[in-house]
Amino acid sequence: MSHHGKKQRTFLRLTVSQRIQHVILFTSTGLLILTGFMLLGERWAIDLFGSAGNTIFYWRGVVHRIAGVAVTLVCLYHMVYVVVSEEGRSWLRDMLPRLKDGVDAGQNVSFMLGFRKARPKMDRFTYMEKLEYFSVYFGMFIVILTGTMMWTEWLWPKFYLDVADALHLGEATLAALAIIVGHIFTVHYNPHVYPMNKAFIDGQISEEIMLEEHPLWLDRLEAEEATATAAATEKDVEKRDDA
Ligand code: HEM
Numbered sequence: 449m450s451h452h453g454k455k456q457r458t459f460l461r462l463t464v465s466q467r468i469q470h471v472i473l474f475t476s477t478g479l480l481i482l483t484g485f486m487l488l489g490e491r492w493a494i495d496l497f498g499s500a501g502n503t504i505f506y507w508r509g510v511v512h513r514i515a516g517v518a519v520t521l522v523c524l525y526h527m528v529y530v531v532v533s534e535e536g537r538s539w540l541r542d543m544l545p546r547l548k549d550g551v552d553a554g555q556n557v558s559f560m561l562g563f564r565k566a567r568p569k570m571d572r573f574t575y576m577e578k579l580e581y582f583s584v585y586f587g588m589f590i591v592i593l594t595g596t597m598m599w600t601e602w603l604w605p606k607f608y609l610d611v612a613d614a615l616h617l618g619e620a621t622l623a624a625l626a627i628i629v630g631h632i633f634t635v636h637y638n639p640h641v642y643p644m645n646k647a648f649i650d651g652q653i654s655e656e657i658m659l660e661e662h663p664l665w666l667d668r669l670e671a672e673e674a675t676a677t678a679a680a681t682e683k684d685v686e687k688r689d690d691a
Pocket of ligand 1: 484515517613
């Protein structure tokens with residue numbers, strides 16, 4: 449409740465489980481990008497560290513592997529979560545691509561070019577969010593597979609390892625760019641939430657952003673609430689009748 453007596457409604461965007469999965473995903477991915485791209489450093493830059501260079505590089509490899517295991521575990525956990533738990537199933541259901549996403553994408557581009565007056569009305573996940581989510585599946589599949597191959601290099605012929613290395617580096621570059629360009633611009637520089645969307649901390653999304661970015665989801669939540677209230681009232685009436 450604000451001081452003006454007008455209720456500022458917020459909605460649950462990310463549950464505790466989703467926030468924990470997200471923290472593990474971004475800390476381990478951050479470490480993987482850092483410790484992975486260190487390998488591309490120039491010799492002279494490494495020499496600046498003198499004899500500490502070797503120690504740093506030893507720990508670089510260890511941290512990359514620990515973070516690799518962490519990211520693998522959280523991915524496996526997530527895949528079970530979206531099948532087994534009610535919360536996860538609802539997440540996946542709302543995330544699945546639909547024909548409407550293609551229409552939304554076209555209309556949103558028209559809006560940005562000034563050919564449409566309003567943005568298309570979107571649901572719980574926008575076509576951009578769906579793209580980002582499924583890109584992570586694809587990317588993680590590639591880096592986990594090829595990273596595991598390089599980790600167990602004695603098992604593979606050289607040609608396979610060369611392919612794995614090229615794919616690993618290519619996907620790592622894509623992922624780093626996707627995160628820097630896509631994610632940072634949509635959830636940090638987005639004028640509605642700048643300097644950052646705090647939903648990843650408190651899980652909440654404001655009514656203002658709901659109306660702007662997810663009006664169809666707001667409609668759905670309100671309809672659910674109305675049904676729940678109606679059911680509760682009916683029960684109350686029944687109880688009174690019984691008494
Ligand atoms: C977002 C995730 C990841 C990123 C951004 C990333 C990044 C990188 C980069 C840039 C390299 C250097 C490649 C080259 O110079 O050709 C590398 C090497 C490597 N990565 Fe990853 N990686 C990721 C995930 C993983 C995972 C999940 C594993 C293990 C399961 C892993 C294991 C390795 C291994 C074994 C190497 C070979 C170099 C070394 O011994 O450290 N990586 N990674």
